[in-house]
Amino acid sequence: xxxxxxxxxxxxxxxxxxxxxxxxxxxxxxxxxxxxxxxxxxxxxxxxxxxxxxxxxxxxxxxxxxxxxxxxxxxxxxxxxxxxxxxxxxxxxxxxxxxxxxxxxxxxxxxxxxxxxxxxxxxxxxxxxxxxxxxxxxxxxxxxxxxxxxxxxxxxxxxxxxxxxxxxxxxxxxxxxxxxxxxxxxxxxxxxxxxxxxxxxxxxxxxxxxxxxxxxxxxxxxxxxxxxxxxxxxxxxxxxxxxxxxxxxxxxxxxxxxxxxxxxxxxxxxxxxxxxxxxxxxxxxxxxxxxxxxxxxxxxxxxxxxxxxxxxxxxxxxxxxxxxxxxxxxxxxxxxxxxxxxxxxxxxxxxxxxxxxxxxxxxxxxxxxxxxxxxxxxxxxxxxxxxxxxxxxxxxxxxxxxxxxxxxxxxxxxxxxxxxxxxxxxxxxxxxxxxxxxxxxxxxxxxxxxxxxxxxxxxxxxxxxxxxxxxxxxxxxxxxxxxxxxxxxxxxxxxxxxxxxxxxxxxxxxxxxxxxxxxxxxxxxxxxxxxxxxxxxxxxxxxxxxxxxxxxxxxxxxxxxxxxxxxxxxxxxxxxxxxxxxxxxxxxxxxxxxxxxxxxxxxxxxxxxxxxxxxxxxxxxxxxxxxxxxxxxxxxxxxxxxxxxxxxxxxxxxxxxxxxxxxxxxxxxxxxxxxxxxxxxxxxxxxxxxxxxxxxxxxxxxxxxxxxxxxxxxxxxxxxxxxxxxxxxxxxxxxxxxxxxxxxxxxxxxxxxxxxxxxxxxxxxxxxxxxxxxxxxxxxxxxxxxxxxxxxxxxxxxxxxxxxxxxxxxxxxxxxxxxxxxxxxxxxxxxxxxxxxxxxxxxxxxxxxxxxxxxxxxxxxxxxxxxxxxxxxxxxxxxxxxx
RNA sequence: GCCCGGAUGGCGAAAUUGGUAGACGCAAGGGACUUAAAAUCCCUCACCCGCAAGGGUAUGCCGGUUCGAUUCCGGCUCCGGGCACCA
Numbered sequence: 005x006x007x008x009x010x011x012x013x014x015x016x017x018x019x020x021x022x023x024x025x026x027x028x029x030x031x032x033x034x035x036x037x038x039x040x041x042x043x044x045x046x047x048x049x050x051x052x053x054x055x056x057x058x059x060x061x062x063x064x065x066x067x068x069x070x071x072x073x074x075x076x077x078x079x080x081x082x083x084x085x086x087x088x089x090x091x092x093x094x095x096x097x098x099x100x101x102x103x104x105x106x107x108x109x110x111x112x113x114x115x116x117x118x119x120x121x122x123x124x125x126x127x128x129x130x131x132x133x134x135x136x137x138x139x140x141x142x143x144x145x146x147x148x149x150x151x152x153x154x155x156x157x158x159x160x161x162x163x164x165x166x167x168x169x170x171x172x173x174x175x176x177x178x179x180x181x182x183x184x185x186x187x188x189x190x191x192x193x194x195x196x197x198x199x200x201x202x203x204x205x206x207x208x209x210x211x212x213x214x215x216x217x218x219x220x221x222x223x224x225x226x227x228x229x230x231x232x233x234x235x236x237x238x239x240x241x242x243x244x245x246x247x248x249x250x251x252x253x254x255x256x257x258x259x260x261x262x263x264x265x266x267x268x269x270x271x272x273x274x275x276x277x278x279x280x281x282x283x284x285x286x287x288x289x290x291x292x293x294x295x296x297x298x299x300x301x302x303x304x305x306x307x308x309x310x311x312x313x314x315x316x317x318x319x320x321x322x323x324x325x326x327x328x329x330x331x332x333x334x335x336x337x338x339x340x341x342x343x344x345x346x347x348x349x350x351x352x353x354x355x356x357x358x359x360x361x362x363x364x365x366x367x368x369x370x371x372x373x374x375x376x377x378x379x380x381x382x383x384x385x386x387x388x389x390x391x392x393x394x395x396x397x398x399x400x401x402x403x404x405x406x407x408x409x410x411x412x413x414x415x416x417x418x419x420x421x422x423x424x425x426x427x428x429x430x431x432x433x434x435x436x437x438x439x440x441x442x443x444x445x446x447x448x449x450x451x452x453x454x455x456x457x458x459x460x461x462x463x464x465x466x467x468x469x470x471x472x473x474x475x476x477x478x479x480x481x482x483x484x485x486x487x488x489x490x491x492x493x494x495x496x497x498x499x500x501x502x503x504x505x506x507x508x509x510x511x512x513x514x515x516x517x518x519x520x521x522x523x524x525x526x527x528x529x530x531x532x533x534x535x536x537x538x539x540x541x542x543x544x545x546x547x548x549x550x551x552x553x554x555x556x557x558x559x560x561x562x563x564x565x566x567x568x569x570x571x572x573x574x575x576x577x578x579x580x581x582x583x584x585x586x587x588x589x590x591x592x593x594x595x596x597x598x599x600x601x602x603x604x605x606x607x608x609x610x611x612x613x614x615x616x617x618x619x620x621x622x623x624x625x626x627x628x629x630x631x632x633x634x635x636x637x638x639x640x641x642x643x644x645x646x647x648x649x650x651x652x653x654x655x656x657x658x659x660x661x662x663x664x665x666x667x668x669x670x671x672x673x674x675x676x677x678x679x680x681x682x683x684x685x686x687x688x689x690x691x692x693x694x695x696x697x698x699x700x701x702x703x704x705x706x707x708x709x710x711x712x713x714x715x716x717x718x719x720x721x722x723x724x725x726x727x728x729x730x731x732x733x734x735x736x737x738x739x740x741x742x743x744x745x746x747x748x749x750x751x752x753x754x755x756x757x758x759x760x761x762x763x764x765x766x767x768x769x770x771x772x773x774x775x776x777x778x779x780x781x782x783x784x785x786x787x788x789x790x791x792x793x794x795x796x797x798x799x800x801x802x803x804x805x806x807x808x809x810x811x812x813x814x815x816x817x818x819x820x821x822x823x824x825x826x827x828x829x830x831x832x833x834x835x836x837x838x839x840x841x842x843x844x845x846x847x848x849x850x851x852x853x854x855x856x857x858x859x860x861x862x863x864x865x866x867x868x869x870x871x872x873x874x875x876x877x878x879x880x881x882x883x884x885x886x887x
Numbered sequence: 888g889c890c891c892g893g894a895u896g897g898c899g900a901a902a903u904u905g906g907u908a909g910a911c912g913c914a915a916g917g918g919a920c921u922u923a924a925a926a927u928c929c930c931u932c933a934c935c936c937g938c939a940a941g942g943g944u945a946u947g948c949c950g951g952u953u954c955g956a957u958u959c960c961g962g963c964u965c966c967g968g969g970c971a972c973c974a
Contacts, residue, residue, distance in 0.1 A: 056974095058974095059973090059974055061974090096974075099974065100972085100973060100974085181972075182972080183972040183973065184970095184971090184973080185973045186972085186973090231891055231892060232891085234890080235890065235892095235969075238890050238891080239890075239969090239970085239971090241890095306972085308971075309888075309969090311888090312888040313888050313889095314888090345971095360888095442971095446971075446972080450972090451972085519973095519974070523974085555968090555974095556891090556968060556969085557968060557969065557974080558974085559891075561969085561974095592967095593967085593968085620897080620915070621897085621915090625897045625898090625915085626897075626898085642966090644967095674899090674900095674911085675899055675912085676899065677900085677901095680893080681967080683898085683899060685898080685899065685912095685913065687898095687913055688898095688899070688912070688913055688914095690913085691912055692912085695912085697926090697927095698927095701927095740903085741903095745903070747901095747903080749901085750902095750910085752911080753901075753910065754910090756912075757910075757911065760911090828907085829907090830906075830907035831907090832906085832907080832954085832955070834954075834955090835953095835954060836955095837907050840907065861941095872954090873954060874954090875906090875955080877906060880906050880907085881907075881955085883906080883955060885954050
């Protein structure tokens with residue numbers, strides 16, 4: 005099957021479009037000319053186009069192809085519009101997969117990583133992406149990470165980096181920390197042991213110091229998608245509330261809670277604290293049942309999804325808190341849904357007006373007290389302590405007021421909030437406070453393949469930053485890696501050093517940085533290759549990034565750290581801008597059909613789409629699928645994200661060998677708008693190949709004919725005018741779609757329509773050939789951002805002496821060519837389409853209405869009815885309302 | 888559980904500011920060319936009724952606003968992304 009198709013492609017290539025030859029020639033030309041190497045140039049506006057750097061996982065996948073084609077199209081479009089365009093590429097080279105591959109293949113993570121980079125760089129070059137490769141770097145090289153080590157030591161000195169205990173997933177069999185993805189159903193993925201929570205000291209960056217600025221900065225980013233900004237706002241989670249102190253019987257220190265609903269204070273019937281709260285730990289001494297419960301709470305993972313979906317459980321500590329207003333004694337419960345890391349690790353429970361507290365109170369038979377009531381006239385059902393209703397928790401409604409709360413009765417949320425805030429502040433029992441959901445960024449990892457944290461621990465001087473003249477702290481690359489313990493932790497020698505302050509024996513930190521650290525500032529390093537500091541003055545020519553492109557899965561974490569780190573660099577005097585990127589485009593996933601057979605034990609074998617034939621009925625509907633190898637049926641699974649586990653990945657390399665890079669680029673831009681998921685279709689790719697062959701033939705046939713004249717707009721006949729109008733409408737649409745809307749799919753559709761029109765345009769007259777020539781030249785230029793190799797070749801076919809298509813400017817719209825004499829209007833009767841009419845472009849509303857009412861279909865529909873109203877929207881529609 | 892998206896023919900999609908739903912492409916069916924196949928070209932193609940002219944229905948579901956709703960509002964269902972140690 006595949007052999008036949010390859011033969012066909014080769015036969016076709018003899019007289020026509022041979023993508024392999026065309027692409028090799030164009031790429032050689034660009035390389036020889038250093039076509040994409042750029043320098044700072046103040047004579048042109050700059051444009052920094054950046055796609056998120058890849059993790060070198062081994063080979064390019066379709067997600068990469070899509071991401072980087074989008075960036076390349078935007079870069080080439082901007083360059084043709086006169087911008088000085090920087091488009092760099094590099095490697096996010098540290099990370100967990102290298103360690104996993106090292107265990108599996110018995111190779112060092114470094115060697116595996118460098119090998120992958122070599123392979124993937126070649127694949128990128130074969131795609132024809134316009135990168136300035138002179139700026140390339142891998143983040144695992146000391147000359148890259150030394151600068152983030154330097155920044156970290158300076159942040160330590162500023163107090164922006166600090167150490168505290170934090171909870172990790174602990175595998176008690178392997179005695180190692182696990183990443184969340186290594187915890188499967190509460191067990192370690194390798195040992196199978198039940199995972200425990202454990203606290204260990206870790207380094208943090210004070211991102212919360214920037215919480216307000218990170219929040220406010222979102223309002224200065226109109227070029228970012230609203231979905232991303234909303235997710236970041238919610239993640240940062242600013243809330244205003246009160247910190248309230250509850251005295252605890254027999255304890256010197258009061259228990260502090262944070263609440264956004266002080267108006268419900270009189271409804272407090274108990275207090276909930278986290279299992280890690282000091283009071284809980286203290287109460288468990290001498291309370292075996294409670295100690296057992298706390299031990300039980302240590303099972304399971306630490307991810308929020310896991311904590312929030314587990315069954316809500318609690319236990320009375322035996323402690324009693326004193327209500328700060330009523331003086332009532334209320335029980336203190338340990339509850340598994342209270343997070344030590346959020347707020348104070350303690351919450352006041354108001355089961356009457358908080359759904360989680362309501363369910364908890366029912367489960368543990370705790371009192372429920374109504375303190376918010378419906379005003380007269382509200383349509384809701386009255387308060388009923390046995391059934392939860394959504395209005396109990398609403399604080400925004402004017403018809404809900406405080407009840408059963410003494411001095412607070414009759415007040416609304418705001419009034420009750422202010423009243424209590426003043427009262428408690430006056431009594432020293434509480435204060436107003438802004439609380440953030442955002443937590444400080446924990447940057448310590450107990451893994452080997454990462455950037456060493458540049459800290460020295462001295463028994464006398466404590467944690468000391470590595471002095472700047474001793475940086476970088478280099479990670480040894482030539483190591484034996486067993487997979488459990490980091491080689492720099494296993495090696496007793498590596499850590500030995502002397503204290504930079506007292507000169508005594510000391511030990512190095514053996515943890516490494518979170519890999520988000522490297523990807524938080526790489527965009528700035530591209531601007532300053534070779535700089536002997538983190539970035540130099542060149543950064544301020546290129547930054548901020550004009551267009552950033554990457555997956556929506558990075559909407560929160562990466563993009564928030566990226567914005568934070570930029571502000572750290574700004575405050576260190578390295579860059580001027582407040583935000584790192586002005587425009588952001590988030591592309592969707594690449595998905596494909598899945599096929600499987602179920603084994604006797606219920607497990608599934610997954611088959612690659614390339615190994616399967618689809619069966620269709622006479623209407624083209626899919627009715628089944630067969631494995632090509634044995635001709636027997638396979639089950640059709642869903643259409644899912646391309647992945648190894650479902651074996652539904654389509655290898656870009658295979659596609660490029662078969663169809664050429666231009667066809668693959670064209671398909672990935674045409675099949676869906678960039679922000680939606682893209683369903684891979686081999687047949688669709690063949691369609692794109694067909695389009696390029698047709699275009700090639702159209703250009704070469706025309707170029708082989710007699711010389712063409714210059715277009716004389718005054719001499720054109722109606723058909724020539726119509727084609728030329730479509731041409732200039734296409735320029736207008738493609739420019740808008742590429743430059744503003746990033747709707748590459750509709751731009752390509754418009755170009756296909758133009759080619760269809762051109763093929764029907766059988767006009768060998770002098771002006772006919774002139775119009776055709778103009779159209780073909782324009783098409784080559786408009787297609788260039790998407791299929792640069794084909795355009796490079798055809799530009800020369802059209803007889804242009806310039807060999808550098810790259811420096812041709814973008815076609816301009818001739819406004820005179822767009823003028824129309826008449827327009828088509830839709831005519832509706834009562835909102836339903838009944839006719840269309842052709843009216844002069846300058847026709848008045850009255851003329852349009854008269855023409856519409858005279859149309860025979862309209863006359864028929866209006867028979868026996870009275871026209872009540874006529875709506876005329878010029879250029880669009882006439883709607884006659886009758887009855 | 889919480890936050891953010893999405894849903895339109897057999898399939899991928901289009902309709903940009905509330906104004907002709909289905910552009911463009913794929914698949915499918917019919918035909919031309921050919922000894923034959925491939926390639927190429929032409930025609931049909933949302934669904935239902937009808938010989939046709941034409942009519943009715945339709946943008947996940949239920950309701951609302953409007954002369955007019957894929958688009959705006961309210962309530963659902965299902966699918967996807969993220970949830971701080973995957974990147």
